[in-house]
Amino acid sequence: MATNSGGWPDLELLEAAPILIWRSGLDGLCDWFNSAWLRYRGRGMSQEVGEGWIEGVHPDDKPQCMETYLQAFAQRQAFQMEYRILRADGAYGWIVDYGVPIHDRSQDFLGYIGYCFDVTARRTAEQDLAVTVAKLEESNEDLRQFAYVVSHDLREPLRNIGSFASLLERRYHKLFDDVAHEYLGFIRAGVQRLDRMVLDLLDLASIGRTPPAATPLALREIVLQARENLGLAIAESSAAVAVEVADDLLVQGDASHLVRLFQNLIANAIKYRRTDVPPQIVVSAERDNGMIHCCVQDNGIGMAPRHHEQIFGIFARLQHKTAVDGTGIGLAVCRKIAERHGGRIWVESAEGEGSTFHVTLAGATAANAAGIVPPAPGAASTRRD
Ligand code: ADP
Numbered sequence: 001m002a003t004n005s006g007g008w009p010d011l012e013l014l015e016a017a018p019i020l021i022w023r024s025g026l027d028g029l030c031d032w033f034n035s036a037w038l039r040y041r042g043r044g045m046s047q048e049v050g051e052g053w054i055e056g057v058h059p060d061d062k063p064q065c066m067e068t069y070l071q072a073f074a075q076r077q078a079f080q081m082e083y084r085i086l087r088a089d090g091a092y093g094w095i096v097d098y099g100v101p102i103h104d105r106s107q108d109f110l111g112y113i114g115y116c117f118d119v120t121a122r123r124t125a126e127q128d129l130a131v132t133v134a135k136l137e138e139s140n141e142d143l144r145q146f147a148y149v150v151s152h153d154l155r156e157p158l159r160n161i162g163s164f165a166s167l168l169e170r171r172y173h174k175l176f177d178d179v180a181h182e183y184l185g186f187i188r189a190g191v192q193r194l195d196r197m198v199l200d201l202l203d204l205a206s207i208g209r210t211p212p213a214a215t216p217l218a219l220r221e222i223v224l225q226a227r228e229n230l231g232l233a234i235a236e237s238s239a240a241v242a243v244e245v246a247d248d249l250l251v252q253g254d255a256s257h258l259v260r261l262f263q264n265l266i267a268n269a270i271k272y273r274r275t276d277v278p279p280q281i282v283v284s285a286e287r288d289n290g291m292i293h294c295c296v297q298d299n300g301i302g303m304a305p306r307h308h309e310q311i312f313g314i315f316a317r318l319q320h321k322t323a324v325d326g327t328g329i330g331l332a333v334c335r336k337i338a339e340r341h342g343g344r345i346w347v348e349s350a351e352g353e354g355s356t357f358h359v360t361l362a363g364a365t366a367a368n369a370a371g372i373v374p375p376a377p378g379a380a381s382t383r384r385d
Helices: 011-016 035-041 052-056 062-075 120-172 178-206 219-229 231-237 255-271 330-340
Strands: 020-024 030-033 079-086 092-103 109-118 216-218 240-246 250-252 280-288 291-297 345-349 355-364 382-384
Touching: 020 035, 030 035, 030 052, 052 062, 052 079, 062 079, 062 092, 092 120, 120 178, 178 330, 216 219, 219 231, 219 240, 219 250, 219 255, 219 280, 231 255, 250 355, 255 280, 255 291, 255 330, 255 355, 330 345, 330 355
Parallel strands: 240 280
Antiparallel strands: 020 030, 020 109, 079 092, 092 109, 216 250, 240 382, 280 291, 291 355, 345 355
């Protein structure tokens, strides 16, 4: 920048600059403002110099503003601060103020030049966003509570229907013909199914009520636990479930929720298998930009691309309404858990060609991993179990 007297920037240049500029001398007091500043404030030079400009600073911002300035001044350091100041139109504007110490050719301190920009639009947008987020969180919480209460309350009349259907059958079974027995069977099956759906809904509503613990967990142990929990289904279907997850991959979160996520995905990979080949399932994971990218790959029936988003909705099931047991909530649970762990979930699949479910989770780096079983020290290889 062009300077005169060896140190100060050329005031004529600064005068015409489209940003707000001030200057202060060795005594710390402002002795000059450019015309953009004076126009912004709607005041004259004589009103602004000295401590005049401080009168316009919002009372809530004044202490912080003065402290930043005086501290930086004492140490001759550059500073940056944001504060509200009265504008010519009588409203407060937010400005960001960059103060730069100025020295002459022999490095003697002369004072400060400050460059300011109006950031009211950005601050207003930030405030609007914060208000919107707060409102969203509130309505989310209301919805969650609503789902919880409704699910609870629904179970009582359901139980009544089920018990009276059983009573009818026990007391009057001699009066009923086969068709009546069949109808009662439908009622009981319907009640059972509805009860499972309500329980699953309760389950879904309960995720997210408590924030996940901030303990780093060994991902491999989570996946192994999920596989172990499915031991019976794996044995019954002769499935092969390979776990290709390195011991040193750590995630931050809630162990039981994460186990549930992988358990749901592996269970689905078994449930939606092809009839002609035994299920081959591979669970793998790798680091990806601070996140951990996990894949659960199967050789099952797959699904058409038009269903790829839909299946993560509540009660969303494809063509297997009666063929395969389920309520259509498992993947909604998985999505909620992935999102609660800073990640997301999606599927890649084609009909008849198997599916790969992708999950990203926020990675953890702390050395003090505490999982279901912490990773063995020094064991950092990807083993295939
Ligand atoms: P549920 O298994 O109880 O029906 P989910 O929410 O777990 O509910 O899954 C929703 C639907 O997505 C399933 O009904 C099924 O149609 C489809 N789906 C889920 N996982 C797979 C998979 N691995 N292969 C093929 N289809 C799947």
